[in-house]
Amino acid sequence: MHNRLFISLISICLLFTMGLSCGKNETPKGATESLSKTVGASLLTQTHVFYQDLADAMRETAVKNGLNLRIQYAEFDPRKQNDQIEMFILQRVDALIISPTDSSGIGPLIKEAMNKKIPVFTVDITAKDADVVCHIASDxxxxxxxxxxxxxxxxxxxxxxxxxxxxxxxxxxxxxxxxxxxxxxxxxxxxxxxxxxxxxxxxxxxxxxxxxxxxxxxxxxxxxxxxxxxxxxxxxxxxxxxxxxxxxxxxxxxxxxxxxxxxxxxxxxxxxYPREIGKSAIETVSDYFKAKEIPKVRQIPVKLITRETLLQERSNQNAKS
Amino acid sequence: MPSHDNLLLEMKHITKRFPGVLALDKVKLELRYGEVHCLVGENGAGKSTLMKILAGAVPMDDGEIYIEGKKVEITSPFQAQQLGISMIYQEFNLIPYLSVAENIFLGREPKKGKTPFIDWKRMYKDAEDVLNLVGLKIDVRTPVVELSVAQQQMVEIAKALSIKAKIIVMDEPSATLTDHELKTLFDIIRTLRRQDLGIIYISHRLEELYEIGNRVTVMRDGQYIGTFEICDVTREDIIRMMVGRELTEEYPKVIFKRGPERLRVENLTRKGAFENISFSVHAGEIVGLTGLVGAGRTEVARAIFGADPLDKGKIYVDGSEVKIRSPQEAIYHGIGLLTEDRKNQGLVLSMTVRENTTLANLKRVTKWLFLNIPEEKRVSKKFVEELQIRTPSIEQIAQNLSGGNQQKVVLAKWLFTNSKILIFDEPTRGIDVGAKAEIFKLMNQLLERGVAILMISSELPEVLGMCDRILVMHEGRLAGELSREEATQEKIMQLATGYIKKNVA
Amino acid sequence: MWLKSWLKLIFSRTWVPLTITLILEFIAFEILGSLQGQPGFASLSTTILILNQLSIFGIMAVGMNLVIISGGIDLSIGSISAISGVISALVTVHLHIDSPIYILISYIAGVAIGLITGSIIGSLIAFIEIPPFIVTLAFMSLLRGLANIITAGKPISPLPENFLFLGRGQFLNTIPISIVIFILVFLWGYLVLNYTRLGRHIYAIGGNEVSAKLSGVPIRKTKLLVYIACSGLSALAGIILASRMGSGSPKVGIGDELAVIASVVIGGTSLSGGKGTIWGTLLGLCVVFTLNTGLNWIGVETFGQQVTLGLVILTAILVDKIQAKLKTSNE
The missing domain is CATH 3.40.50.2300 (Response regulator)
Known part of the structure; x- marks a missing residue:
């Protein structure tokens, strides 16, 4: 029993020292990475078509704009989202894109990120009681x-x-x-x-x-x-x-x-148009890095669908093929 | 027709090493056609290992095995079965909720022609035929779970016969049988013997050897000691060869001065189990409680110990009435119960010797809120020395000890509670001759300290050998009490079978 | 032959393969992270992050470890953590005063809910003798439903600044309070299991209930206490979680019971009871949560994470089998 305790303690100390020594080797960011800024995103879920489209568009646009994008999915779990954002903060990403699982609970975390000079953007769902750089969503x-x-x-x-x-x-x-x-x-x-x-x-x-x-x-x-x-x-x-x-x-x-x-x-x-939302979100972040003026809210236009518009769409498709 | 001088099975120079131990050292064993060959030895002598090698469960390091004169290699249990070797273990390998027929033909179900469907009619018919061979008259559609232990054993034997076994190994078949069931088993064995099958019979009950065996092979510490015609050796010879030294006495009875009354029970009744049981046990004496299996002996012990509720009756400890509704209360009043089933009811096998020793009285090693582990170790070491428990250390897991040593750990547990009244339920079951005598000597030491012992046992020689008074139960009632002087096997059996009734004072 | 003796050395004790796995995880994620231009996984700050995230689960795992060693199981811990967080948040919001005393009252209310539920669950298991699996399965659903009813399905927020102390506060400005609480709970668990009568009784009941009963071990009392402890600790974890989230959400902790049971089992505790240590549980937690954070670090997405966790559980079971095999071949 005591033997095991002792060795466990040693191994944990070992981990810590290993961690410390590695931590010192961290290269300072900025100088070499100005070309590729890293953006962390914590989205609501990976299982809905809406968010799949949104994420796909974000990835494509990120490549076009030379951004390094990392997407995580919270799967409706506020704790998971919390963990993901904390890790992004630790990784010192250059910007955060969040679609909150809990509009009112996310506030303190956004404040923490903003305090650490990480700009936060929200997509699709707003955050209450917190000031973000820009909210991008359907109108x-x-x-x-x-x-x-x-x-x-x-x-x-x-x-x-x-x-x-x-x-x-x-x-x-x-x-x-x-x-x-x-x-x-x-x-x-x-x-x-x-x-x-x-x-x-x-x-x-x-x-x-x-x-x-x-x-x-x-x-x-x-x-x-x-x-x-x-x-x-x-x-x-x-x-x-x-x-x-x-x-x-x-x-x-x-x-x-x-x-x-x-x-x-x-x-x-x-x-x-989830694809438009995703595209706009990344473009907004990219604009922010280029120090351009950014509105508080970006609203992506929506479209009225009726029997007529659907029939129109169908005949257009038939014409193409 | 094979001649009786030809050998059915011959095992030669069988050697098996386990890390650090030579488990079998050039052991040999011969089995003739139509012979019941008894294999005896203390626990750890290597009997089980030898049989496991025969059954293909353990590979041997060196040696040769011949069946009907042909040399064979046994590499798997399946192959052993193919060669006609069948094992009947103490713990049966039957599946409880399948029927008797399904169990007998498990894995070899007869099929309807070439279809994958089971031919139920044929299976039931074949099962009935094979059950007839062992004289068991039950519906083959009965689920095994509804059978008695003896009937299950018959089913196992029937299963062995159905695969055309030539060699049947029976490991302690009598341990869980009543006398009547044992008689049936012996009848079947005699039938099998006449059919030229060979039977290897392992048992701790030496008297059985004389009733059923032809020859006996004695093993000790992994060594082959010798093979003898049963009629040529005496019981004492066999014991001496097994233990390797002269056993001064099998039952080292010492008569102590009878002290004050420790335990008295009056009119104990538990409906459906026992009725109006009254007796007393004094300091310094062993009172035997015997009777046929199912007479209600264990039930009485459990009720006194608070493990089962009582419907009626009074319990007095040291002269004053006590209420016992749980084992905790029994322990508080100084009563300890050494159960018959040590593995499942006496010890926590996954815990160490030390932890098992103190389990029933942790308060004694508690300081403030916490356990005093150094003190616990000291106590446990003391008991290991005092009771001569053979274990590499007090931190050994109880599972790894032999039966006799496990029993000693249980005893240590109750000594640590300072029990004044100890109830031993079948204290020597499954324990070899040498360890038995040690347990009895320990009982003497306890008596000397003023402990009162109630000993439940089916083994009449040990009841006669160790008890000061003997209570006999028959169908839930006390059939009579005999003093040490007047008791004989015949008198006990007459009371136990209800042949005569004698009033208890 | 040398291979076998090496294997024996590696698999001889639960902690050896676990510690090796843990070190390998750190090395692997450091390398994989560096390849993606994201070095620094094996650093003190990441370790603190992992410990911080692990602490909430760890508090529950200490309770779960007691339950599983006693031969039981508790599936309701996720729901208990949700309802206690919700109750605690509700009390704070209703008291409407952001002062430490009132916040403390709301914390106590949350823990009280856990203790009450624990006594009900424990009583059903100990006195009415309903199998723990069924009782706690029922409570998993029942409490989740109650939490949703109380809150009408939406999180209770915003919560006052002082309420966030447990989840976001730091001890001496370096170590998160939740880690400090976890360490205290862990020490408590260590003392209980190794140095108290209760702990010995838990092992005895899990090892062999009949023998334990016949040795005078108070079976019912012990079981009751075990479930009260597990529920109470889960409630504490729920409050810390609500405090960290800044909201009392009825949706948190879904599936937590499985992650916790997995960690405990990976740490060498036997699901059939009687066997297990608190250090094993800690290592199990470390292995699972380092993996979790590491996969997030290198950007593996939801589906990939599910697959990986499943593989780790399977591997742990295989290692356990190998250990058992090596042990029998020793005899």
Whole structure:
């Protein structure tokens, strides 16, 4: 027992001394590496298409701009993200790109990095209570506004609308605000109810069924993402009201696009451009290194998707091939 | 028809070295057709190693093996099986939730023609045939788990016969059998003998040799001592050759002055196990508790020790009534239990000799909040010397000790609790002759110190040899009490089988 | 022949292969990092980073080690760390005063939740004799759900500056507080296992429960204490985690129980109980977390990390088998 204890102690001391001696050999950075600055990124996840596209574009743009990019994925785990960022700080990367797993908890860590003169950029998701160099994300407000306008036109200026909401997410708050601002321009239309759907399909479906039962005069539903919208679609169809109620969604997932193409009562969606976000993020960092002026927020335009735009896209593709 | 003078098996110059030890030194063994050949020796004499070599489980370093006059190389258990060698171990290799038939034909299930499907009809029929050979009348579809130990052993033998074994090795087959079951086993062995099979029979119970054996080979410390016709040697001769010295006495009984009453129980009852058990044990005496297996002896001991609850009855320690609801309380009142199954109930095999010694009374080596390890070592060394526990060090893992030494460690544990009342449940089971005498001598030392001993045993010679008084149980009740002077094997058996009843005062 | 004796030397004790692995990890990541223009893995600052990240798991692993040596298992530790972090954060936010005394109250509240849960889990296992696997599996889900319900699924933040002390504070401005706490917990575990009756009882129960019972070892009390200790330590880890994150999130610690069990088992503790040391656990933790940080250092992504961790666990089991084989061939 004691023998083992002793030897373990020695080996741990050995590790430390080894660590110390190696630590002294660290070459000073800067002079030789001005050409290739290192950027560390801690993204939300590797398992969603949106983030895969975003990461791919970041890599390509980094190569073009001569930046050394290291991407890590937090997989929705705040602790993992914390560990990754701490390590980037230790590696003294020249800039950090983060899509926070927890908007409100990430603040102290961002402050720590900024204190160590590492500029921090956020993509897709904002950080609360922390000042970053720049936030790069889809223009959610614009997307909500476009959907509001389109829906108001389809309703011909009057009607009652419900929103399947998920109010704890900042990007969703912006979408809803844009949507409501558009609706305000039409005195004949009102948002009569907002129900929580947690952005999940099954919850959205149940919420929709309850809505239809309590408000038989409902004309349209806005689902804050496609899972909400598709859930609403299922709820409306099961009640047999697909000819009266119109639905709009957000994200333009392939499944939602198919529904729109098939002429179901889901009539419009908003497409985001993750590749554009990724590209812009790296370009912003590169601009920062070149000491260019940078805005606090970079909003990547989004696009309204309707049956018409989808048919257009398809004929374009056919023409090409 | 092979002649009885031809040898079925011959092992010559078998040598096996383990690092630092010569486990077998030019050992030889012969087995004739239709012979029951007994193999005896103390634990560690090399019997198991020799048999493992025969079964292909351990490779030998040197030597030759001939089967029916042909030289063979045995390199794997599978090959040994092919050569007609079958081992029946103390711990059976049966799979509990498979049926008897499935176990017998495990890995050799008969197939329907060339299909991969099992021919169940044929399998059941063949199983029944082979069970008939050993005289076991049970449904072959019964799961093995529902069989008694003896029946499981029959199934093992049936399995051996079904693979057309010519040589069957039985390792301590009698250890877990009742007398009646043992009789059945001997009947089967005699049948097998008539079919010209060779049987190697390993046992610690020397009296069995005279009942069933033809010849006996004695081994000691990895050496071949000799082979004899059973009728030519006496029991004392065999013991002397096994131990290598004259055993002064097999049962070194010393009669001490009977002291004050230590333990008295009145009307102990546990439904379904025993009823109205009353007796007392005094300082300086050994009270034997005997009876057939299943008579409820161990159950009484467990209840006194608080391991099982009592439905009724009173327990008095040193004259005053005590309530014992757990082993902790029993230990607090100075009672210790040396269980029959040392490996599974007596010791923590993964712990060292030192740790096992102090386990039941850690308070005694605790200073403030912490264990006083130097003190613990001192105590443990003291016991190793006092009890002559043969171990390389007190830090040896209990698993690596022999049965007798394990028993001594258990004893050390209870001595360390300052137990005044010790209950020994089958204290010599699986222990060789030399170590047995040592355990008995230790009992004498305990008696001298004023300890009271209750000894549960099925071995009548040892009960007669060591006990001052003998209690006999029959079907959960006390059938009678005999004094040392009046007790004989016959009287005990009559009480144990319920042939006569004698009232206990 | 010399090869065999070398193998024997290397595999004779648990700590030898582990220490060798650890040193190899440092060398390998230093070389791989340098090739990518990122030297300095084998440095004091990285070691502190690793220890800092390891400390939270280490606190849980000390408790888990006790549980596994006693022959049990605790799958609920990740959920306990989440709910205790959440409770502690909630209390702070509700007290609404950023003073050390109030922060201390919120810490105590978090630990109390752990101790209470531990007593319930322990009682179910010790007195009603439900298998630990099932009890703790149920609690893993139950507590995770409760944490989500209490917080409506979103993290509790921002937390006052003083609350961040445990997770982000430094002792004498050099060593993170969490490492200091881990060292204290580790010493506690060492003393308990080697120098107390409780520790001896834990080994005895794990080694052979029947023998232990018949030797008068208080089985139920020991088991109860073991699960209370494990839950309490997990709660402490959860509070440190919340303090480091700056938020009490119900989503933290998912899958932590597996990483902790893996570290303990790699450290030579037997899942069947009765065998294991606290030093082994520390080495197991070091091997796993150096690997973790190292893979991050050289930029291996999520999927690659999962594969690597799996391989390490498999290797550890193989090494254990080789050791057992060498030991039997010795006899």
């Amino acid at each position: 959610n407000y614009q997307g909500g506004y476009m959907l509001g306008k389109f829906l108001a036109d389809k309703l011909e200026g009057k009607g009652k609308i419900a929103i399947i909401d998920h109010p704890t997410v900042t990007s969703v708050q912006e979408r809803v605000k844009g949507f409501e601002d558009a609706i305000k321009e039409y005195p004949g239309i009102e948002v009569v109810q907002k129900v929580p759907g947690d952005g999940q399909r099954d919850k959205a479906m149940r919420a929709t069924q309850d809505l239809i039962a309590s408000r038989p005069d409902l004309d349209a539903i806005f689902g804050i993402n496609d899972d909400s919208a598709l859930g609403a679609l299922a709820g409306v169809e099961s009640a047999g009201l697909q000819n009266r109620i119109k639905i709009v969604g957000f994200d333009a997932t392939p499944e939602a696009c198919n529904a729109i193409l098939e002429g179901k009562c889901l009539i419009a969606d908003i497409a985001q």
